[in-house]
Amino acid sequence: MAQSEDIGGVAAEPSASLDWPKALRDAGLLALFTLGLSFPILAFRTRQDLTQGLVLDPRWGLVATVVAIAFFARLGWLVFGGALTRGAAAGAARVSRALAPVKPYAWIFRYIVLALLAAYPFLAVLFTGTGGALKWIDNFGIQILIYVMLGWGLNIVVGLAGLLDLGYVAFYAVGAYSTALLSTHFGFSFWICLPLAGIFAAFWGIMLGFPVLRLRGDYLAIVTLAFGEIIRLVIINWVELTNGASGISGIPRPTFFGLPFNASDEGFAAFFGLQFTPLHRLFFLFYLILALALLTNWVTVRLRRLPIGRAWEALREDEIACRSLGIDTVITKLTAFSIGAMFGGFAGAFFAARLGFISPKSFEFMESAVILSIVVLGGMGSQIGVAIAAIVMIGGTELLRELTWLKAVFGPSFDPTQYRMLLFGMAMVAMMVWRPRGLISNREPSIVLHEKRAIGGDMVKEGHG
């Protein structure tokens, strides 16, 4: 007993009385483990010599660096980790205490965020100039907002109804391809394609949902994953309709009530007497996706307070109890699936019109995984958590592109974007350790009698299918 306490003591309460030999042994073991792991991965670089033969270049320096980093990181954690965790907890408590009197004014905060979002393109121009703003509005603003919207759409399915959907990107693809096909074949404008894309995606949600939703848990996840892949493979192989892997180009861009964003005399700039700049289109796209995302949020928040939203959450909590209360679980699941799909379809329509070109490459499983991890990282069911997670995940990926100075450290062939998945994984591990229920795990009641109180994440179930 005493011994096992001692062993646990090193990891859990290090700074109380640090046992140096144990800590060193622990860190040494981790270093050894890292060596074992990195040996087959990092130790040799393969290349072809002039005679096309395979040459192994040993990279023992790199292995040694990685092992040393692991050793000292572990040792550092054992020495300072406890104090760090305690400090962070105390800091969080202090912040929440300090915020307590501010809480009744939380709505002000919401308006500040909205105002900042509305001013974002202008701020970007102000701080980075016309040239720099292109990147900040497009890569950060629009790109992140697309994922915020997709995250919010999937949040209905996964976060509220508790149905694990690994093929959400299928609906995104349906929306994008229906917009692309309708506009290139029939000349429909973006504003007609947008609602149609939502309707088609919702329709597909129902089509896929009917056979699938009697499954639960892992089975549902596998089948939705398969459906996501089926849609992608159909798109690749049905060349006559979709042009296969080469994709569809020449999708008309959205217009401002019929005014195209170009330099012509009928264009937006000429009509308003402005000097033409590509920024106009970006501003427009930014506000368009902002409006679509806010619409998604508005509908979700409203639906959550309606009987249907409460039924979704009840379904996530206990499906059998739902059936005993006379709730038709098939219809309830289908509504969640199809409404989630509809917002995916809207986002897809926007995606197609924004780029003017789509190909099956954009709708791979990785996209579903990214959207799902945004929802899980944000805290299932939490709107604000999903938005923050999308900013962190997508903004973080975009920021990697900016880290060109790292080339000075790691050599000119270093490409930081290649480490995207590594950072994803690290974010997930960090989340598992510190916030296993997502960034914002508290649930807000949908109806209140006396006083609104958040429900702790440990009470809320995650759903089982």
Next chain:
Amino acid sequence: MSVSSGDAPAGVKPPILQVEHLTMRFGGLVAVNDLSFDVARGDITALIGPNGAGKTTVFNCITGFYKPTAGRIALYRGATPKPGTLDALTNSPRRFATGDDGGIFLLERMGDSEITARAKVARTFQNIRLFTGMTVLENLMVAQHNWLNRASGYSFLGLAGAKSFRDAEAQAVDIAVQWLDRIGLKGRADDPAGALPYGDQRRLEIARAMCTGPVLLCLDEPAAGLNPRESAELNEFLMSIRSGNGTSLLLIEHDMSVVMEISDHIVVLEYGTKISDGTPQFIQNDPKVIAAYLGVEDDEVDEAETELEK
């Protein structure tokens, strides 16, 4: 067609539920064997028997969670129908027949949620199934989903914030608050259901089932895990449901202080077969019931064996 209600008639009250020749097989195992009994309107009927006698299986058949292998389960809502209507319905492919003054529902043909929504049979579970992450009030609101969802215009009127829906929601909250008052949980309406003590969770689950507006309430071991004081409170609560709401009750229970005190009629099951059926006094003195619960004397076993050998 009427089924005799066993060895002792339970009174002359018209039945609300008639179970006839109910049989449920799981592969080779016969869980319920040719069971027939009636639940009289306005009665509290108890289903008792040793562990594994098939009581919960009967419940699951009545509430649609299992499809019975054979048998008929008829529920009457409103006035007792004319003779012959039940057989006419049974011979038709329909699942239920409703009129102005009620209806007949063939529960063995209906699905679980349909039984609660249309036939108005509600149930609770042996292991409490509350929505633990939702508040007490939300639990009672979910129970009123069907009519509220219609009132919200299948969410369209609700999304638009129509006044008719807001009124309906206020009415639903009123109903929920009335039930919270009756179970003494009004002060905890905004607490998550999972944070309530066990006895409160039991009462909340019953109140939640009642919020569906049932004519027949099926309770699976409502007194399990309650202390004597809580059991007595539960008795009072169940009696008030019967008298105040006119709901008939069917309950499975092992706690004899509950069963004997509040039941009007008891059905005893052993190994899936009915061994006795009657008033509490009748059941208490029935030698077959005593034998099933306490075991039998050795000479009685001998007697039975010699009878078999004949």
